[in-house]
Amino acid sequence: MKAAAMSVWIFINLLCFGMCGYLYLIWSQYWMSLERQRLFNKAHATPQNNGKSGISYQETFSENIVYNTVQNASLLNVDSVRKRSGAVLRSGQAIQWPNKSYGAQSRPSNNIVMRKHGSPRFPNIHKAILEFDSEKYVCNDLTTLECESKTAEFKELLLKEFHRVLMTDSKVFTSGLESQNPYDVKYERGYVKQLTRGELLCALGNVAVRTVEAEDPPFSTLGFKIPKNPLQKHRTFNTCALVSSSGALLGSRLGEFIDSHNMVLRFNNAPTENYTEDVGSKTTFRILNSQVVTKPEFNFLNDPMYKNISIIIWDPANYSSPLDEWYRQPDFPVFQVYKKLLEQRPGADVHLLYPQVLWDLWVILQDSSPYRLRRNPPSSGFIGLWFAIHRCNRVRMFEYVPSVHATRRCHYYTSGDDSGCTLGAWHPLAQEKSLAHRMSDNADLDVFQRGFIDIPGVRAVHC
Numbered sequence: 001m002k003a004a005a006m007s008v009w010i011f012i013n014l015l016c017f018g019m020c021g022y023l024y025l026i027w028s029q030y031w032m033s034l035e036r037q038r039l040f041n042k043a044h045a046t047p048q049n050n051g052k053s054g055i056s057y058q059e060t061f062s063e064n065i066v067y068n069t070v071q072n073a074s075l076l077n078v079d080s081v082r083k084r085s086g087a088v089l090r091s092g093q094a095i096q097w098p099n100k101s102y103g104a105q106s107r108p109s110n111n112i113v114m115r116k117h118g119s120p121r122f123p124n125i126h127k128a129i130l131e132f133d134s135e136k137y138v139c140n141d142l143t144t145l146e147c148e149s150k151t152a153e154f155k156e157l158l159l160k161e162f163h164r165v166l167m168t169d170s171k172v173f174t175s176g177l178e179s180q181n182p183y184d185v186k187y188e189r190g191y192v193k194q195l196t197r198g199e200l201l202c203a204l205g206n207v208a209v210r211t212v213e214a215e216d217p218p219f220s221t222l223g224f225k226i227p228k229n230p231l232q233k234h235r236t237f238n239t240c241a242l243v244s245s246s247g248a249l250l251g252s253r254l255g256e257f258i259d260s261h262n263m264v265l266r267f268n269n270a271p272t273e274n275y276t277e278d279v280g281s282k283t284t285f286r287i288l289n290s291q292v293v294t295k296p297e298f299n300f301l302n303d304p305m306y307k308n309i310s311i312i313i314w315d316p317a318n319y320s321s322p323l324d325e326w327y328r329q330p331d332f333p334v335f336q337v338y339k340k341l342l343e344q345r346p347g348a349d350v351h352l353l354y355p356q357v358l359w360d361l362w363v364i365l366q367d368s369s370p371y372r373l374r375r376n377p378p379s380s381g382f383i384g385l386w387f388a389i390h391r392c393n394r395v396r397m398f399e400y401v402p403s404v405h406a407t408r409r410c411h412y413y414t415s416g417d418d419s420g421c422t423l424g425a426w427h428p429l430a431q432e433k434s435l436a437h438r439m440s441d442n443a444d445l446d447v448f449q450r451g452f453i454d455i456p457g458v459r460a461v462h463c
Helices: 002-041 059-061 147-171 197-205 253-260 290-294 323-328 332-343 356-367 380-391 429-439 444-450
Strands: 064-068 075-077 094-096 101-103 237-243 263-267 283-291 312-313 350-352 394-396 454-455
Touching: 059 444, 147 429, 147 444, 197 380, 197 429, 237 253, 237 380, 263 323, 263 380, 283 290, 283 380, 290 312, 290 332, 312 380, 332 350, 356 380, 356 429, 380 394, 380 429, 380 454, 444 454
Parallel strands: 237 263, 237 394, 263 283, 283 312, 312 350
Antiparallel strands: 064 101, 075 094, 394 454
8 A cells, every 4th residue: 555655746746847947848849949949930130230340159159130231332352363253353454342231031931930920939940041052142243242242141141040049959848968978068158248359369379379288287297298399389370261161161262361361271181182272281280189180091191181280289188188188198099199299299389278278268168159169178179270270460261160162061072061160069169159250351343252261360459
């Protein structure tokens, strides 16, 4: 009898907990649907100019987006760049854009089913908004009003796609953020920081470029011959090109333009051989993750791709781990390979990124996001962008923020298709790229038609 009573009591408790959990899930879905409705169905409005150098995060991700063309008939002069349409901009040639501006018009979204009087249903936020491998927004003539309209429409869809991905990742019950915390991240943010372009650059500038040094324990007692002059002795550059590995670069014919920069930074195992017309041949720096360094198929110690250049290697440690703990438990066995490299090539300008830097950058990403991010470190691309703004007066990054040539092809040098390479399957890419876009100061035609963003270095802003 006592056992039967206990069983009934347990059943009633389980039923109550189950009902509470179900009601919480419905409640969270309802509020997420309201946010979705706001994103897609609120009428466009022109944001007020507050005189600041950038725009707030909410202005970027809301529907209150104004698409401005180049004002006062400004000139764009891009040397040796071949337009995606096939026309060539010869050296010294300038294109003058009409002095007009467009405001995006409110359009009902096909992804939202509305009840009468506009009360919300639960939209499918998992359905992609952005089209890949589409010629719909590609312009044959960049000087036309039709091209401006296409570019504005693509920009709107891209910003909404970033927002959708962030919303999806933030859903605890679908993304598993509560259980997927492999680096033991313990961070509770305060309010969302609506930073301007200048404030974002200053925040990234405050994260110092720091690499592991020979005096750092435990490396000081383990015989590591780490170079004393870090990363080209703090050399600075006027113009820098950061070449992503995006599949959209294939066929871009941007190689000559890329090589015209004072410094060219590439990522991981992205090759130049056989792709020079599209990505150039010059390499000054490479950012490598520890998988490329340690896995035999990448042949890090012997491949000429990794020789006679400066290299930053990164491997994530736990969120608050000291160096000795990281040394005992790296993500990949990078330290043995690094030590062997220093023995084979004494004085090589190859350094390990101090692991805390990764989480300092992640905190900036999280603090500026209205949603909870993946608790994984930033990508090599964002690390490269952070490094470049410290060393360069002007940073130009190619196909990091997706252009109208966005494709499902993961890398320009491989044939695999995976949209996660563009929008994020492990790294918080959607937030990284949205911040990169907010920090850029060049025209939309450059960003979304030609495929590059321009960002000033930290020395250009007053922090």
